[in-house]
Amino acid sequence: MAKHHTVCLGDETFVAQSGQILLDAAIAGGVDIPHDCRAGRCGSCMTEVETGITLGGESKQRGTVFACQAHVFSDLKINVEALPPVDVVRARLSGLVDLTPDVVELAITPDTPFSYLPGQYCRFTFNGFPARCFSPTAALDGTASDGNFRLQIKRVRQGRISTNLGETIKTGHRLTIEGPFGHGFLRPGLDKRLVLVAGGTGFAPIWSVADAALRENPLRSLLIIVGVRKLSSFYMGQALDLASQLPNVEIIAMAEERQTAFHSVCFGVPQDHVPELSPDDVVYSAGSPVMVDKVGDMASAAGATFYSDPFESALSAEGDWLTRAITWLRVG
């Protein structure tokens, strides 16, 4: 077997050692493949392998791999989608509203215009706090974008950011935005059915995609499946109500809490309500990695196009206590 392989990306070429991680080889060769987590989680480095052999890092999108996980074992011809360039801007928190007792919506005003595609995410670093990734969304009441970012954030008991929202982090707080990242964005100009599956605040990127798709074509066929753990966390009613008024939009809403007060909210989890899919469907899923993974399996089995935005908890993204301890010991 050859020890070195040639990888072609458009009109650029680079060399990879046999078994080398594709992304590492691209970076070493000075070729840009978009990436972020480098751990197979974020999807930013999704790469189509047109010809050749790689091992590992297969995504649920047929014919594609995560370049940060795929090992090169032959000459390759690959393709990556053009994405907006990653940028860093300063910004300020310009609004903060509690949508439910455990979900808060932030408005963030960038100092300079900043573009991203509906469904992408960015890294937000509030002054004095660690960076966190959130997916900007569209207004729940359907008003057009005013250039501000809207974030919907779940308050979690030990969350370094969420417990400080409205306390240490108030309107006027300064922050940095880096991005955009991720491949779970709306591809414009297509007319296939969109199946959008969200759990909890995974609704943020899903509503961003739905809002943009319906602005592009209000007659588009769209199925939104959204679930929450507790009914008291159900903050998306206004948006769902708006979307449901369009002729080809179907909504399935649910809670993991049995209740009889709201007939339009059924019992269960989103992945249990995904209908039979076909190769003509384009499926997006955002929320817990378990849910996203199951929806991805269904899409993959049906041959549907699949894009995802799995929400890793900040702690799991930072590693468990042992990993963090080892890192600290190494640094020390």
Ligand code: FES
């Ligand atoms: S950079 Fe490869 S999945 Fe995040």
